[in-house]
Amino acid sequence: MSMVVIGVFTSEFEAQAVCHRLDAEGIAARMNRQGRYQGFTGAIAVEVDEADEAKAREILGDADEPVNMDEYVAPGDKAYRRCPVCQTANVDVAPLTEGKVWLMILTLGFSTLFLKRDCRCRKCGHTWRG
Secondary structure: OOEEEEEEEOOHHHHHHHHHHHHHOOOOEEEEEOOOOHHHHOOEEEEEEHHHHHHHHHHHOOOOOOOOHHHOOOOOOOOOOOOOOOOOOOEEEOOOOHHHHHHHHHOOOHHHHOOOOEEEEOOOOOEEEO
């Protein structure tokens, strides 16, 4: 049988948690690093046997759905980015573009002091530069 990818995760901890959850339900799962430079890509795929795919997806549900940060962050906590419109902590920061990554490399990271990244609220959809 062939293996099917049921999720790609950015941290090994998340991928391990998914593998353990599936193993507890009797589904053999394995982690597979993605990309040529495995140590740097950070993408870890979780694979299961093709026959177990439907059951694994049912067990995991919406594993890719982001966590609602408002459940875990106190309303007055200033350590987290908040949407200027609705004041939620459910904010995604856009990844750096390839050009900005090269700028950081060439300036030995000094340019990070001046780079602003785009933010987007998951609750109301507002975008801003922060």
